[in-house]
Amino acid sequence: MFFRRRSAKPDIPKIQADIALRTAKIVHLTHNDFDAVGADAVHRIRFKNEGVYTIFSSVGKFPLYLDILSQVAGNGDTLSISDLSYRRGIEQHLRKLKQKGWRIEWRDHHRWHEDEIGLVKSIVDLLHIDTGRCACGICASDMTPDDIITQEIGLVVCDYDLWKHQDPRSGVLGLVLQRHENREHVRDMLMLGVFDDKKIRSEYEDIMREMNRVMERTKRASSMLGKKYRTIVTPMYGYPSETAAYLRKQLNSDIEVLVSQSGKFSIRSVPPISHKIAREFGGGGHPNAAGGFFNFTFKDKVLLRFLKRNRWFDKIANYADTIQK
Known part of the structure; x- marks a missing residue:
């Protein structure tokens, strides 16, 4: 093989079936990094009774997932988008989602143009853009302002995502989540207020060894x-x-x-x-x-x-x- 295999394409029929048969009242469509994992932990704490169905998406696949969702009846349930920025033409998917009966909330911290904000705000039920915080921090502030655990999650995640690097826990978790297979474990630990355990530490040490080799190779x-x-x-x-x-x-x-x-x-x-x-x-x-x-x-x-x-x-x-x- 000359090239690495591309990441597997989404199983569209399965995702559509899962969403159509969902019991959760919240569908959380988010990015695939530490900020997204923290935001998902906040969602699951806030909506523990309603239930959350999570889709972790790359930036490139974001419009695809919106298209998949727009083909499924919303029935008044909420599509919560976090840590994903505006993409050109995305409004057509948002309009279809509204027609299908979805309530749409969108929280992001990337840079948007004013015309993009105005366009999306005219379609969705809530749009909260704050470039001074990470997306997890926005979710924690909006959804669970009085919850001690989610506020701490927001602080740790923002420390990493905004490049402050003042909290040593953030660097460990941010690196561990470079491996996407660790997402669910880290999220579940965050929901318990746990920021370090044996598995997280083991993954971190293994990644550090690998990363040193990667850095030298990249430099050459x-x-x-x-x-x-x-x-x-x-x-x-x-x-x-x-x-x-x-x-x-x-x-x-x-x-x-x-x-x-x-x-x-x-x-x-x-x-x-x-x-x-x-x-x-x-x-x-x-x-x-x-x-x-x-x-x-x-x-x-x-x-x-x-x-x-x-x-x-x-x-x-x-x-x-x-x-x-």
Whole structure:
């Protein structure tokens, strides 16, 4: 095999059947990282009697899941969206959901344009955008303002997601959740107010060993590009946030772009322009951390695999140089 297999596609008929036959009154559609897991713990504490059906989604699959949901009767139940930002054309799915009888609440902390906020707010029942907090923190404040456990969950998650790194628990959990198979265990522990246990510690130690190897491999494959900014572009082998921080420290870069074999990329930057760069390439995010998509051809994949770079490396570095802070 030349390339890694792509992540499995959603089993659409099964998901539709599960949602159609749901007993839960809340469907929680969220991202797939630490912020999302924390938000899901908050949802399950708040709606323990109503029940929660959770869908963890990548940014790219977000519209697909909305389309799946829009084909199932809502019956007055709530679709709660968290930690996922506006995508162009998403309003058509929202309108279909409303027609199907869903109540829609959306909580996010990414950067939205004013016209996007106005458009979505005219359709959904609740829209809460707060770039000063993580999505989990927004959910905890909105849903369970007096619950001690959820407030602590929000603080720990925001410490990691907003890059404060003042609480050592957040770094451990954020890293452990780089492996998606750990999501349910961490979420269930958070619901109990537990932030560390034997399984979490074991996973963390194993990941640290693997991550050190990944960082060195990424550094060897990296290209330093750009004129206005020192922009590192490199293949992604895992742990994008931690690897970007490592590259910045080692190579004194301004911008780090880690590119996966599928064309997805993760970007981190010292100047607050990551979200602007990502939007040019079909993505979005925060001023200092974002993600997007390159439309790879087969040739692009071959070049990335064997030469560790392709035409998109220069494209994104050159575009970054045109951005004003």
